[in-house]
Amino acid sequence: MGADIISIIFFIVAIVLAFIRKINIGIVALALAVPCTMLIGLPGKEIIAGVNGNLFITLVGITLLFSIVNDTGALGLLAYKIVAVAGRRLWLIPILLFVAGGIITGAGPGGIPVLAIMIPMGIAVGIRVGYNPVMLSLIGICGMTGGRFSPITPETAIIFSALENTGISSASAVPAIIVNVTLFNAVVAILLFIAFKGYKVKAPEQMESDEEGTKSFTTKQWISFGGIIAMLALIIFAKVNVGLAALIVSAVLLLCHIADDGKCIKSVPWGTILMVLGVGALLHIVAKTGGIALLTQILAGMMSPSTASTFMALSAGLLSFVSSALGVVYPTMMPMSVGIAQQIGGVNPVALMSAVAAGGSCSGISPMSTGGAMIIAIMAVELKDKFTKEQQNKVFVQLLVIAGANLLVLMICAFLFFDIIANILCPL
Template identity: 30%
Template structure:
């Protein structure tokens, strides 16, 4: 009975957030308090302790450091330079947009930030080069998603934190997150290749007379921010990779045990402030507070569900009712459906990731397959005009006419295409692996 109540609370929280446009995390906190204290007999202190403090600290610290690159214009300038390099081969522009968005997002800008300044640039390029709106929209959306999934970027860090909370060892969580990143890098390349080389878009772009103006060089602050960002990424990635490569080396093990991306990012934020690379107040304001509240609020409610035994019941039902070979595909479809109405980071992954270890253990499936299937499925429908990503792209259209034209293309072509690509990928991953 209590498990059904918690599931209903999660559904109601998402529905209320979707309907009222109020942060889903706030509804989740309220339900966690009401169900935890008055339905399950937990004390207020016990409910408050369910707040995922480690995930909150890591996301806050990393986003604060990366926000300097946004505030001082480093990422925007870098995007201009990367796209300019592709001016002589216009038919490859969708790939340039994709890789530019991927690099910028991987450097910490995050999905929404990249879309906010890359989508207008991309749609403007569509007008000038003959690139179709659907191809440009999917390229920038896919790039922002895959880059954010990088193990040291915003989404990748959240995935690793959620996996650790679900009981996955940190080294395994790192490998699983790398698997997610690689998978979400492969799918877009295949989809964009089909759109460019098999639909005639490439020829249309090659025939266009596109003239690109050379962007201005990076200034002192932007160059230093770029080097500082690359240095932090190197430090964050080097320790776990060395630990995986040399598992028996005591020195490597000791160094890796002292590495924490949240603390490292905090240290680099202090260095950035001392070097005057950006305004502290603007950097603090750039932290995605709404996303933080949503992830942690839903995390509290999911923790209440775990205490109520809801996750174990759902995991047991999936394990007993669905053939093992179809479980990753089913997870992908469920994640895609949930993502139509809610956030991948704030709702879908916090709700589904805790089910993975018990199901994987019971069915003998590699947990990484299920984690990949969930993220691939959830991000397949992010281009829908009803999702935050699709709506950002629509809002970036330069004219009302292009906006009217793009809406049905996103809904009836891009979203289904992304879903089918994800379904095929998850099926191949299941049967090949």
């Protein structure tokens, strides 16, 4: 058995063990990387070389900065203000939630932290005005997913890493991915609105004023927003690394006591960072032994230029049901997209990366994933005794069915327009 196959087996075992035992896959991946390298004759320093220092700085910097901003309550208040604009024009609320999800996520924190804002807001607003709270939460998540791939999010840091030394410009690739993913999620949001019959909901005769949305931003909140602008200025004009720019701004904000440093440091998703870096280290071994090239060759052999994006979307979507998008799907399949496109010929790798980007988020609304589980948990808190066991089971099944339907819609969208948009915005 070749070293490439052995390394792939170790990688699959890491995913299966972490899924079955429900523990951080990064820890499992790092642990299995040791016997893997010993078995195939690679030195242990290759594991350390596989820990991406640049990605670590980016993830820590971005998440710390937005832990500080979130600690001031600025992001949550901004989201409520966006929704409060709708007033009695209920048809605007789903649109504003979609836009708010994209804007807040795209400002830098990435998808995972924004779930804690969009889901509670969607449920609270839905209960108050008469919309199905599950529908509003899912529409907010759809908007959030499009925003995950702005140039300063942790998700896009993985895309930049995948594009290194490929000759593909990230300046044109990232916008193409954003447009594809956002359009797909807009289609899903519209279908959700129709499926839940949101068009039949009328504004109540008497609507209470949204107290949260009428509050004014505090000085600390304005300063925290200024920190985001300062970070962007450092990145754009001073050409500072994204993570380092975020760390510089974070340090200044903490020195000014804008937020509590201990609380913000604890809020950094260290488990997610360990997951991404640990899986990356094992993937480095897989790539070093030719495992990634082998997987690329196998997938390419099953595709044609017309079905490549659809098949890639299916593969990423299915993988996302058993593993983390940020920790496994994106680091594994983004680099493979370039190789697969080259082997098939006539396929834009950015279209395949768009399929991976959208597919990796497909399972997020499943009740067995963070988004879906959070919807059920927060509905139980908001509705209390009214949210009976029967209703919980109904929502569980709803979310499971929607997650599956989401993947089907993605495959259709990938076939219809992913290649077209990629060729327009990022031609070969």
